[in-house]
Amino acid sequence: xxILNMEEKKRSPWAWxxxxxxxxxxxxxxxxxxxxVMYMQLGLTDTDIALYTGWLGLPWVIxxxxxxxxxxxxxxxxxxxxxxxxxxxxxxxxxxxxxTPLWFQGTMFFFFLMAFASxxxxxxxxxxxxxxxxxxxxxxxxxIRNFFYRLAVIFGNSVLIPVAGVLQVIFRNQxxxxxxxxxxxxxxxxxxxxxxxxxxxxxxERDVRHNTTAAEVMQGVVTTFKTFFGKLPPxxxxxxxxxxxxxxxxxxxMLKMSVTFLMRPNSAGGLGLSPGEFGLASGTIGMVxxxxxxxxxxxxxxxxxxxKWLWPMVCAIxxxxxxxxxxxxxxxxxxxxxxxxxxxxxxxxxxxxxxxTLYMLYFSKGQYQTSHYAFCTAISYLGLMLPxxxxxxxxxxxxxxxxFIVVMALCSITFLVTSLIKIDPEFGKKQQ
Numbered sequence: 001x002x003i004l005n006m007e008e009k010k011r012s013p014w015a016w017x018x019x020x021x022x023x024x025x026x027x028x029x030x031x032x033x034x035x036x037v038m039y040m041q042l043g044l045t046d047t048d049i050a051l052y053t054g055w056l057g058l059p060w061v062i063x064x065x066x067x068x069x070x071x072x073x074x075x076x077x078x079x080x081x082x083x084x085x086x087x088x089x090x091x092x093x094x095x096x097x098x099x100t101p102l103w104f105q106g107t108m109f110f111f112f113l114m115a116f117a118s119x120x121x122x123x124x125x126x127x128x129x130x131x132x133x134x135x136x137x138x139x140x141x142x143x144i145r146n147f148f149y150r151l152a153v154i155f156g157n158s159v160l161i162p163v164a165g166v167l168q169v170i171f172r173n174q175x176x177x178x179x180x181x182x183x184x185x186x187x188x189x190x191x192x193x194x195x196x197x198x199x200x201x202x203x204x205e206r207d208v209r210h211n212t213t214a215a216e217v218m219q220g221v222v223t224t225f226k227t228f229f230g231k232l233p234p235x236x237x238x239x240x241x242x243x244x245x246x247x248x249x250x251x252x253x254m255l256k257m258s259v260t261f262l263m264r265p266n267s268a269g270g271l272g273l274s275p276g277e278f279g280l281a282s283g284t285i286g287m288v289x290x291x292x293x294x295x296x297x298x299x300x301x302x303x304x305x306x307x308k309w310l311w312p313m314v315c316a317i318x319x320x321x322x323x324x325x326x327x328x329x330x331x332x333x334x335x336x337x338x339x340x341x342x343x344x345x346x347x348x349x350x351x352x353x354x355x356x357t358l359y360m361l362y363f364s365k366g367q368y369q370t371s372h373y374a375f376c377t378a379i380s381y382l383g384l385m386l387p388x389x390x391x392x393x394x395x396x397x398x399x400x401x402x403x404f405i406v407v408m409a410l411c412s413i414t415f416l417v418t419s420l421i422k423i424d425p426e427f428g429k430k431q432q
Contacts, residue, residue: 013133013141016201018148020080023193024125025152027087027118030186031056031111034156036256037263037275038164041175042103050256050392056111057385059119060378064228067374068221070123076131076370077201079124081194083117088190090114095183098176122377127370128201130361142357143298150290150350158283160186165275224371231363231372239420240363244376245383246417247356250321251349252387253407257395258324262338266331269400277335285339286346293350306358307423314418317352318411320345325408328400355418356380362427 032053039049070079090113097106133141160182167178229237262278264270273281293316300309323341332338360380364372395403 016197017129017141017145019193019196020125020128020201021145021148022152022155023084023087023190023197024118024122025149026156026186026190027114027121029153029156030091030160031115031118032255033153033259034160035107035111036259037161037278038179040260040263041164041179045396046257046260046392047396048392049260050395051389052108053111053256054385054389056108056115057381057388059112059115060122060381061385062378063119063123064224064371064375064378065221066120067123067371068224070120070127070374071224071368071371072216075203076124076128077203080121080128080201081198083121083124084190084194084197086117087114087121088187088194090117091183091187091190095180095187098180098183103176123370123374126373126377130364130369130373141298142301142361143295143354146298146350146353146357147291147294150294150353151287154283154287154290158279158287162276162279162283165279168275224368224375227366227368228372228375231366239417239422240359241379242417243359243421244356244379246413248317248380248383249387249413250318250407250411252384253391253394253403253410254321254324255384255388255391257391257400257403260392260395261324261328261400269328271327271331271333271338273335273338281335281339281342286342289343289345289347290350293347293352294354295350297351297354301354301358305425306355306362306427307425310355310418310423313352313355314414315352316348317355318348318414320348321404321411322408324404325401328404358427359421359423362423 035053035056036049039053040046044052070076090110093110093113094107097103097110100106129145163185164175164178164182167181168175171178231237232240259282261270262273262282263275265272297309297313323345327338327341360373360376364376366372391403394406398406
């Protein structure tokens with residue numbers, strides 16, 4: 001009886017979804033946010049930070065090129081575990097090269113390796129999620145998975161960055177050395193995650209190993225491309241592609257510059273938060289808003305269907321960005337006020353991001369759903385990568401105040417592309 005109970009617990013989605021999506025989110029936040037703070041502390045300008053770290057998003061953009069290999073070779077569970085080991089190795093590589101003469105080239109190489117492993121992990125993890133859960137479970141758990149993914153993002157902001165700040169005090173501002181310690185700690189964490197998932201992730205019945213040749217894999221690449229872009233007639237495919245590309249356009253511009261705005265000194269137009277204050281305001285307080293927004297989005301869509309809540313989610317992911325316009329002009333020093341603004345913004349993001357996730361699940365349904373979901377996420381990442389690469393140049397040219405006003409004006413793009421898509425009103429509703 002105890003063995004049966006243990007097996008049931010092992011196969012519960014709650015036993016693996018939280019840690020799986022933490023493992024999916026951590027490398028992303030390390031590459032996209034923690035690296036921004038690290039390079040800023042090591043002396044790079046916002047233009048350089050946005051350009052170079054922007055290139056690190058490339059593996060997420062081109063991952064459909066190798067997603068058929070994940071679909072056709074080995075199991076999704078095997079890929080998840082293999083990539084978690086590779087992520088641990090790449091984190092160690094960043095730590096090892098930080099104190100060498102070629103620290104920038106070395107860390108960029110291992111960050112890129114980390115991004116490649118993370119993109120592959122995303123393909124396998126999302127595919128495993130869709131194979132293990134039925135449609136209603138996928139929708140009802142989407143808020144949970146998004147929460148733990150974003151919790152990993154918050155962990156990067158509210159724990160890793162403040163820990164680096166504390167270590168810099170202890171080791172008298174030896175910034176490269178303190179970041180080295182942080183990355184070695186992260187490597188150890190990923191080894192622990194790998195060990196946990198080796199035992200706790202169930203072997204899904206539909207997650208089977210394929211015996212394929214190289215020719216069959218290449219044929220699979222061609223087939224997945226054809227089936228993805230053949231889901232709808234050519235004219236009808238335009239709307240989904242525009243939605244995936246531009247739904248997060250304002251966020252693409254804000255992603256890196258919001259971090260530098262919070263931590264740059266007042267003399268540079270920023271708020272001058274310390275690493276600890278940044279962690280509290282953007283991490284701890286923002287996390288509460290994110291929890292409420294993300295879980296609420298999944299619950300509402302699971303109760304009433306995705307379509308009913310689409311437009312409230314669109315408003316939620318765009319309009320709260322106005323808090324940055326206010327802060328750039330007021331330059332508040334009250335941490336409670338700053339945290340309140342970030343709470344509002346994070347709540348809106350948590351609620352609004354649910355719409356993108358659900359649409360990708362909806363659009364990728366059918367044969368080759370793992371590869372098709374990877375296509376969706378890749379197109380979405382392209383929409384983040386390209387604007388993000390020029391965001392630093394825009395900010396350095398305009399200044400934070402004008403930059404945030406321009407971002408608010410560009411929120412109209414999100415509304416426009418959302419108006420073009422079509423969704424089944426029954427998608428997401430619990431079947432009676």
